[in-house]
Amino acid sequence: MREELEKRIVYSPEGEAIEIDPLKDYFCDALPQVEQKSSIAILEKFANWARSRSLWVLGFGTGCGAIEMRPLMTPKFDAYRYGIQWRPTPRQSEVFVISGYLSVKTLKRVIRSYEQMQGPKYVIALGSCTINGGMYWDSYNTINRLDYYMPVDVYIAGCMPRPEALLAGFEHLKKIIREGRGEGANKYAKDFAWYKANQKKIIKDWDMPDYNW
Amino acid sequence: MNTLIDKLNKQFPLKNFVQQRENLGFITIPKENAVAFITHIQKFEGFTHLVLLTAVDWLEKDKFQLSYILNNPIIKKDLTVKIFIDRENASMTTIHHLWEQAATYQRELKEMFGIDFPTSPRVDKPFILEGWDDLPPYRRDFDTKKYSEETYFPRPGREKNDPAEYMKQKLYPNE
Numbered sequence: 001m002r003e004e005l006e007k008r009i010v011y012s013p014e015g016e017a018i019e020i021d022p023l024k025d026y027f028c029d030a031l032p033q034v035e036q037k038s039s040i041a042i043l044e045k046f047a048n049w050a051r052s053r054s055l056w057v058l059g060f061g062t063g064c065g066a067i068e069m070r071p072l073m074t075p076k077f078d079a080y081r082y083g084i085q086w087r088p089t090p091r092q093s094e095v096f097v098i099s100g101y102l103s104v105k106t107l108k109r110v111i112r113s114y115e116q117m118q119g120p121k122y123v124i125a126l127g128s129c130t131i132n133g134g135m136y137w138d139s140y141n142t143i144n145r146l147d148y149y150m151p152v153d154v155y156i157a158g159c160m161p162r163p164e165a166l167l168a169g170f171e172h173l174k175k176i177i178r179e180g181r182g183e184g185a186n187k188y189a190k191d192f193a194w195y196k197a198n199q200k201k202i203i204k205d206w207d208m209p210d211y212n213w
Numbered sequence: 214m215n216t217l218i219d220k221l222n223k224q225f226p227l228k229n230f231v232q233q234r235e236n237l238g239f240i241t242i243p244k245e246n247a248v249a250f251i252t253h254i255q256k257f258e259g260f261t262h263l264v265l266l267t268a269v270d271w272l273e274k275d276k277f278q279l280s281y282i283l284n285n286p287i288i289k290k291d292l293t294v295k296i297f298i299d300r301e302n303a304s305m306t307t308i309h310h311l312w313e314q315a316a317t318y319q320r321e322l323k324e325m326f327g328i329d330f331p332t333s334p335r336v337d338k339p340f341i342l343e344g345w346d347d348l349p350p351y352r353r354d355f356d357t358k359k360y361s362e363e364t365y366f367p368r369p370g371r372e373k374n375d376p377a378e379y380m381k382q383k384l385y386p387n388e
Contacts, residue, residue, distance in 0.1 A: 105343055132368040138358040140350045141342065144365040202364055205344025 001207050027209040032189035035119060037180075044180065051094075051120065052177040055170065058093035059086040060113055063100025065126045068163050077163045084170055090116040095173070098152075100160070101129035101142045107149060108203050114150055115212040119185035122153045122177070124169055127160055134159055148198045151184040151191075214238050214290060217258065225250045229295075241295045248306045251281060251294060255311055259285045260292060263311075266318035268326050272353040275300050277328060281308070298328070307333040325351040 007021045038044040061069065072079040073086055087093040090113040102110065114121070125146050128134035133144035146152055153176055156169040176182050188195060192211075200206055218230050218240065225246055231239040242250050254260040260283035269278040274297075281294040298305055307330040309316040317340075319330040324340045327349040339345070348355040361367070381388070 105341065108343070132371055133361075133365070137367070137371065138361045140355070140357040140360050142365075144361070144367050148366045198366070203344070204346055205339075 034186045034189045052174040053083045055084045055095045056087045056093045057095045065099030071163045094121045097124045100127040101136050112212045121185045124154045125152045151187040237291045239293045247296045270353045303328040
């Protein structure tokens with residue numbers, strides 16, 4: 001347990017003692033809920049269309065694949081013309097691009113960021129490493145299958161895929177969202193216990209709440 | 214560099230000097246004299262820059278080799294000081310009082326090889342691996358493939374070719 005997460009007593013300017021338990025006081029311990037779809041089909045369809053037209057990507061590069069996102073942002077490939085833009089915080093974004101290999105240390109940060117994102121949220125897994133471990137399949141420190149730790153909507157195979165492949169992946173994700181199949185957040189809420197058990201199996205020093213909302 | 218080694222040989226029990234290149238030499242020294250020797254060449258011979266501190270696992274000889282690569286920026290030459298220590302309860306005297314950045318190297322060696330450096334700052338804090346509870350992963354008797362298969366849910370159906378076997382079959386199919 002890290003020092004800043006331990007229970008402690010702090011004093012207010014008036015000298016009043018306040019007991020703090022960071023894991024309880026700083027985080028909400030409610031578990032994720034499955035969100036019901038709108039009962040009016042045309043409204044749901046409109047919402048999905050609107051969601052697919054504006055994808056906000058979390059600017060978090062987890063591995064070497066993050067280098068492919070830079071040309072996408074810049075005029076050479078210019079993903080902004082497809083309604084895709086990068087955001088600095090998890091709270092503002094809805095697409096998580098897992099770019100390449102994922103070490104256990106990064107996975108912990110990825111889970112924290114993923115859980116803080118607002119639903120509906122989508123995950124694009126970039127590169128072979130997220131599918132079966134790729135060239136790091138026998139490494140002691142990188143995961144093999146991303147779908148054991150979070151629901152994945154689109155896989156883009158390759159080592160590394162070109163930015164064009166990433167654009168095609170975004171287009172495919174848009175198709176999935178428009179068809180109403182982008183149910184990653186609900187799947188995560190439904191199978192929460194299974195995902196959490198897998199995550200805790202490999203993250204040995206679990207020092208955060210179960211759900212980092 | 215030979216004259217320098219001859220001079221130092223009078224003071225320290227140096228062994229196995231190898232001149233790899235004109236500007237790179239290797240020298241072996243017993244563990245007990247190592248820190249005194251490194252301090253000496255830092256203070257008096259101008260090897261003021263610690264390029265690298267790393268380790269090699271000689272599993273067959275049951276030894277760890279520590280390599281201190283030191284650089285003399287004035288004569289532009291590198292000298293690598295090699296020290297052999299036992300693999301069992303591996304421990305070495307710290308040199309963080311000579312170069313502060315050595316503490317980071319020593320922290321890494323502690324985590325990846327399990328070589329202890331007593332009194333080195335933050336040496337017991339996790340460096341890259343968080344909450345590691347197995348054998349240190351850079352030791353050669355640590356089976357990384359087995360660990361990965363047991364831990365990270367491998368995807369079935371992966372095929373691979375042994376390069377030697379594959380090329381033999383392709384080039385000399387009749388043998």
